[in-house]
Amino acid sequence: MxxxxxxxxxxxxxxxxxxxxxxxxxxxxxxxxxxxxxxxxxxxxxxxxxxxxxxxxxxxxxxxxxxxxxxxxxxxxxxxxxxxxxxxxxxxxxxxxxxxxxxxxxxxxxxxxxxxxxxxxxxxxxxxDVDHPDELRIDVDPQPGTDFGHAVEAAGVVREVLEGVGATAYPKTSGGRGVHVYVRIRPEWDFVGVRRAVIALAREVERRRPDLVTSSWWKEERGERVFIDFNQMARDRTIACAYSLRANRRATVSTPVTWDELAEVEPDDFDLRTVPERFAKVGDPHASIDDEPFDITPLLEWSARDDRDGLGDMPYPPDHPKMPGEPKRVQPSKDRDRKA
The missing domain is CATH 3.90.920.10 (DNA primase, PRIM domain)
Structure with a gap:
């Protein structure tokens, strides 16, 4: 020994x-x-x-x-x-x-x-200011029957929607099968408001590609589509940060990439051994992320529109207290009132 x-x-x-x-x-x-x-x-x-x-x-x-x-x-x-x-x-x-x-x-x-x-x-x-987020985090999460390629395609739609309202989005691999999209925002809204902005964004992305994307919280309603996990913006919900290792067999890394790169890479391209060399060579694709904080007012206007159209809040994670205006936390197939 x-x-x-x-x-x-x-x-x-x-x-x-x-x-x-x-x-x-x-x-x-x-x-x-x-x-x-x-x-x-x-x-x-x-x-x-x-x-x-x-x-x-x-x-x-x-x-x-x-x-x-x-x-x-x-x-x-x-x-x-x-x-x-x-x-x-x-x-x-x-x-x-x-x-x-x-x-x-x-x-x-x-x-x-x-x-x-x-x-x-x-x-x-x-x-x-720990009560007002300065970052939108859009978790593009493949569901059973979909893969990283579908997540990349869905992230492209997220980018298109965000660019349409003047937001600059920065992608990174999750280190698994998903994609994370980040946007720096002005820290003027609380967690409730920022989460509602992401719900509105998710619904707009779904409207553009209903065959590919879902905003449904309940797994039984998602089908073989990519889920935009809006609850990652709820208080005390976090995702692995940029350049964090992931605890899997390959020691992959949640890695910032350019949008052009995202279409070409695979999650296993980035691990404990390969990312240092990449970082030394190309630097950080997120280096300018703090340059232009986004005003989320357009997304909140979409949220208000959705409210008027009968699309209100969505369920919070199970560990959260019941929130004002939140719908029931009962999956649709077990909701007796809905069945009636």
Missing amino acids: SPKASAVEVEVAGHAVRLSSPDKVYFPERGFTKRDVFEYYLSVGDGIVRALHDRPTTLQRFPDGIDGEMFFQKRVPTRGVPPWVQTAQIRFPSGRPADELCPADLAHVAWAAQLGTVVFHAWPVRKA
């Missing part, structure tokens, strides 16, 4: 970050170690800091690798935290508060990687 590698100390963004058990295997199928994960995040530093900067962030931790125990850390530990680590207080749908990690620089990302964080899930808000 080879001797256990000792801990090392690495300077990151002016802070000393300790890396313990660097040779512990995190991705058994590929042989990637904790050191590989740590060094991966350093290699895409500008990109992941752009994605996480000043955002409350939930850590998906795998202290013994992806085949071991997994848990979501929504509160910064109470012990062993360096004095320079920054936090932001958020509130869950229940109203309970939590102090989450709020990365100010790459050292925060490295420190989280030392804790066994593989996946970073950032809130769509900034520390200065």
Whole structure:
């Protein structure tokens, strides 16, 4: 048995970050170690800091690798935290508060990687105003019978609709079969308003391609279509950030791409080994994402129009309290009133 590698100390963004058990295997199928994960995040530093900067962030931790125990850390530990680590207080749908990690620089990302964080899930808000999102996140989610190619096609329709109202959209692979589309917005609306804007967007995309896209929350109504998951904009719902690893066998990465690239790539093109080289060569396709925040008023006007036409709110995720104006959380086939 080879001797256990000792801990090392690495300077990151002016802070000393300790890396313990660097040779512990995190991705058994590929042989990637904790050191590989740590060094991966350093290699895409500008990109992941752009994605996480000043955002409350939930850590998906795998202290013994992806085949071991997994848990979501929504509160910064109470012990062993360096004095320079920054936090932001958020509130869950229940109203309970939590102090989450709020990365100010790459050292925060490295420190989280030392804790066994593989996946970073950032809130769509900034520390200065945690109740008003500054980012639309459109989760283009293939359903059974559809695949990544269908998600790419649906994302193209999302882009077309957004461009029609003056919004610049930025795509990335999810690291799985889906596509994420991001739009920076003015932080002037709360989670309820921003979620309603995404519902209106999803319905408009569905109107243009009803054969391809669905906005139906209930799985039994979706069919073999791509779902626009509007509930990813509900409070405390997050998706893997740009440049985050995903906890799968191949160690894929949720990777920003250009729209031209999106039509040509496959999810497995981007992993722990390939993305650092790509990042060094082409940089971050999302580098200009903060340049022109979008005013979501046109989407809210669509939402108001839909309300007048009898298309109101949609069900919230099960862990949310019942919201004003929300329809029943009963799937249609089990809704006795609807059957009557």
